[in-house]
Amino acid sequence: MYDYKGDYLKAVNYTLKALKYSEKINYINSTVNLNLHIAQYYNYIGDSIKASFYCKQADEKIDEINDAYTKANFYNTSGELYLSEHKSKKQKNIF
16 A cells, blocks of 8 residues: 555555564465565665665575466566666766
């Protein structure tokens, strides 16, 4: 809900709570998805370091799941982060 309103910090806060619970009950698919959501939120905020951290957390568990949708989401998020990081580096070189 908060992500649709553009309040990504609040979205991160609630998603982190869900992530803790997901990890506690060892629900791998949810853990991967939640890490990806957090990575995306941080990417929208412009914090590439935290975005990369949470994407790497998802990467550590991606091979443990058989959900094609989640794997596609992982590769899509990884690509978005890659483009965001390289786009901002290129923009810095222009100015």
